[in-house]
Amino acid sequence: MYIQRIIIKGFKTYRNETIIDDLSPHQNVIIGSNGSGKSNLFSAIRFVLSNDYSHLRHEERQGLIHQGSVGNSIMSASVEIVFHDPEGKIPLSSFNITPKPNNEIHIRRTIGLKKDDHQVNDRNVSSTEIFRILESAGFSINNPYNIVPQGKIIALTNAKDNERLKLLEDVVGAKSFEIKLKASLKKMNETDLKMKEINKEMIELKSKLSEMNTEKNELEKYNDLERNRKVLQFTLYDRELNNILDQLEKIDDDYNVTFGDSKQYMQELDKREQVVSTVNDSLLNLENQLRIKIRTDQQQTKAIYDDVSSNLIDLSVKIADLQKHVASSSDQNKNDSKSLEIINNEIDARKKRLEKLMPRFKELSADEQKWRFKLSDLQQIKRETLLKRGNYSQFTSKEGRNIWIETQIKEQSETLETAQASVLENEDEKEKLSNLMKNVEEAIDDLTDSTSGPLVSATLEEISDEQISLKEQYVVKLDERKEMWRNEQKLTTILENISTDLKSFQKNVNETMSRDMSIGIASVREIAEKLGLSNDAVFGTVGELIKVSEKYKACAEVVGGNSLFHIIVDTEETASLLMEELNRMKGGRVTFIPLNRITLDNNFSLPPSNLEDSRSVPFTPLIKKIKYAPKFENAIQHIFGRTVVVKDLVNGLKLAKTYRLNAITLDGDRADQKGVLTGGYYDYNKRNRLDSLKSLAKTRKVHSQTLLEMEGIKRKLEETDSTIDSINDKMKNLANKKEGLLTDIEQLRIRLNSKKGELAIMQESLDSLEMKKEKTLLNIAHLKNRIETLQADKDVDFDSEISEKENQKLENLTGEINDVVNRLDVTNESLEELTSTIDKINAELESKLNPQKDYLAQRITESLHIDSETSSEELDGLLSKSKDLTYRKEDLSNTLNIIQKEIDDLNAEKSNSEKILEKANSQQRLLLAKIDDFQKRTEKTMVKRSTLISRREELQQKIREVGLLSEDILNKFSDLSSEDLLGKLTNTTIDISKLTNVNKRALENYRKFNDKEIELENRAHELMISKNSIQDLIEKLKSQKTTAVDETFKKVSENFVHVFEKLVPMGTARLIIQRNEGLDDDSMQNSPGTQSGSAYSGVSISVSFNSKQNEQLHVEQLSGGQKTLCAIALILAIQMVDPAPFYLFDEIDAALDKQYRAAVASIIKELSINAQFICTTFRTDMLQVADKFFRVKYENKISNVVETSRDDAIKFIRGSNKNAGM
Amino acid sequence: GTDAGPLAQIWLAANMSNIPRGSVLQTSINESAKEIAKVSGCEPEIEQNNENITLHVSGELLQGIVRVYSKQAGFLLSDIKDTLTKITALFKTHSRVNV
């Protein structure tokens, strides 16, 4: 076992986590500068493994935790030491510590200012526990000689003699042994006290046990007597029981024969009865079905069938018509389209031609105008020239002529002015006219919009849609109404059936009661209806209001009797009202039960139902088998509450008498509290009362339900009628609206046309105005020209003769005019021709083609809109309808066939059922007679039997009470007569009564506790033996201890001599043990261990360094280095005897010279084969023999450890020694 | 070292604070004591081939065996008391039944 790894964090200079790993199991050397943290490393180990640092005060803790610069402080320090422990020296399992892999044991201590925790393999342990763990592995915790802190080596040598003795004793383990011995002895004393107490209690226990023994004997005697009594009792009861059983057997045999027969008949009767009732039911049912089938289903189906057939015929006629119509309209359409196409073509051709002609026409018109203007110009000029010549010729002087010219000019100017004014006027007029036209155009736009705009067409479409949907609704409603009519018909038939049933049930019920009563009940119903009394006032007869389970029906009928016809009402007011009315109309007699008056008499109580003793009689309260609404509780209790149903009349009588009740058998035989018995044959017919009442009530309910249904249908029919009417109205309104709308549109259209005509006229007058203006403008130009000429003439010299030039000019003019006239003629001719062609074409277009086209287009759109769409749609609708109807017709005819077949089947079934009924009835009469006979016979035997049975049960119960007895003693008294048995029994009972105070469990208790006592006594005995053997052991161990101490001393001192001589070959030394007696120079060798451990007082050292024989010095007389050598020798000597797991030496060689250092190094080397050494040194000697080297570095006030090589370590030591000047 | 040997129970008793009742009652003090004496080397006539255990361990075992012994006594005492209580209770109910 050795230290493998050390992990330090926050401890002293080791601020950061520092791991020193892979320590050698042999020798390790740690080097480092002064103050770098080597000693701190050792103190870290001691911190964990010794108790030098236990019970730390605050300042001490602070001294251990790293203290760095302010603000960077650390709150805790932890050191973990990892041992490699392959031999398992530390017994982990004894301390409940889980082992770690690789045989590692992690021991860790963590301190903060407040905490101090120990952990072993991550488990928290207390500090005392950790010392126990370490101690169990052989550590010396209190005074470890294997850890030598810096400067403490000499202290070991300087220790007092007794201290050294203690160290040696510690090595032997004597000290810990003494502590444990002392503890053990103390515990032994404590246990002695317990032992005393044990003895005392044992005596007490024994006395209790003997007491129990007495009780046990008494019990045994008692048991014997008891058993005898039981056997006697059993024998007596058994004899009587056998007798009774014989009798019962005989009776039962007789009865079974009779009963077997009667049962068979009864079953048969039941069966018949059931058959009759089911056949009756089914007959009724069949008749109803038949009636419904014939009257309703068949008739209705037929009616529908006829209806459908006629509809179908109508429809096919319609379809044929429509098809014809569609065909013809589509033919016409085709023709129209063709014509339209032709006309369109014609129109196109004309238009094209017009287009072609128009440019020529325009050209010619322009030419014509040009020539015309030119001609008139020329003619004017000629005329004027001629005129001028004529005019001027009348004048003789220039003056005269000029005066005339002046007047002419004046005249002309005036004319010009008027012309110009007229042009302006013309402009005005034109503008007015175009404004008017604009208005008219706007009006036209408006009208077009309101005749054929989107709004109008949308409205029209809306109306059409609405019309269609209304029509659909109308059809649906009509169908609905038809369906309802059918239902009404069907319900009427059903109602008739129910009424018949009702009457027959009523008759059934009436047969079971007196006339007065039946009239009364009917009257009450009538009166209640008349007075409007609700169902919550008059509830009905009792029989209608209860429901009795099948098995108990007969009982209920018998018990109920006429009470079944009593009428339950809410209050006595209602009852008296009804009664008054009954009296008034002489309407029969009725008993009323007013709910508010009826009280329950609690004057009786039902027998407890869980009776289990022999007296009890099985019974069922009749009321439990009756169901009714909770509000009738009191009324129903009043009638049935006092009655219980029992199996046989004898027991029933008992019950009735004891509990003041009425008892009834399932057959209806009764016993009342006074002991009166009623019974015997019961009229079978009357049994039906309850059932009849029930059926009557049920049918009545169905009847009223059907009536309600009927009313519902009638109401619905009315509703549907009114709906149909309202749809009709709506459709009419819509048609009116549409018509009005169409008329409006027509009127608007007429107005539109007239407006269009107006517009055309206006356009025409506008054109003529333009023309006029044009003419005036021409005139103006002409006038201007004239005035100018006149002006010019004024300046010309007066000459009476027309100058040659003038003549020439005139001649030219005439020629020119002729020429222009010719041209004009030609142009005119062509223009006229062209105009007439154009006119002709236009006339064709306007008067013939366009109207034709419009007409055709209108017709086509109309027919498209109305005919083709609606007709084909309608046709499709009609066709699918016809298809539907055809299917329907087929269906209906099938249905009719089926119904017919069903009717036939039903008829067949009916006649069959009637036959069965006849047969069943005759058989039933026969059976009834036979059953009557049986009943009388059996009744007698049953009474006797039940007496026997009750006695038998009594006896059996008594035998059970006696209990189980073993077979061998049962027949002990069988030879004795019954009288003898009774005598013996009396004697035994007297004997038993003498033993009053017997403990029934004594036997069992005695056995149990006796065993226990034996066991306890054995244990006590064993404990005594144990005590002795422990005392023996203690003695042996004490002497063993002495021996061990002696032996160890002997070995240590031998080793000491040996080691010392190795270290100091010249010298010699020995250990001297000192005795208490004061014989202090008695050496170890001379005194072999015969004394006890406390016989020694100390160990001293005697030493000589230079001679083996020379004076022996005491330690105190030695130098520091010599003391060190002694101490090392002692430590190493102990090591050889009691090897510690590891050794920590902090600079033990500091005080030694070279020779001794080498010797220490070599001896450590030798020992390190078997032990781990961790040393610090400033010398190279130890480095030479070590295995591993670690260097502590100190940077920034923080220590760190690194592994290094031997050479580097040597270099470091040499270097630092040089630096230190050594 | 002694874990698996015949003294395992004793060793556990020495080191554990709570020993189960079953193992306490099963342990034979007499034989264990003989064994301890043997392994401690108190019987020189019986030659031990392996080394004797240390005094330290002997002390440990002694303490263990005493603890077991004391526990046994304690259990016995309480068992006896228990039995007595039961008997007394029984007498009481019994007398009640008969009155």
Ligand SMILES: Nc1ncnc2c1ncn2[C@@H]1O[C@H](COP(=O)(O)OP(=O)(O)OP(=O)(O)O)[C@@H](O)[C@H]1O
């Ligand atoms: N709690 C602490 N926090 C920080 N530093 C500490 C703490 N306790 C001690 N020291 C420092 O540790 C140093 C002493 O270290 P240590 O005694 O281990 O040195 P060393 O290597 O043994 O030196 P030498 O060779 O002189 O023996 C001192 O400088 C001291 O200030």
Ligand SMILES: [Mg+2]
């Ligand atoms: Mg130091």
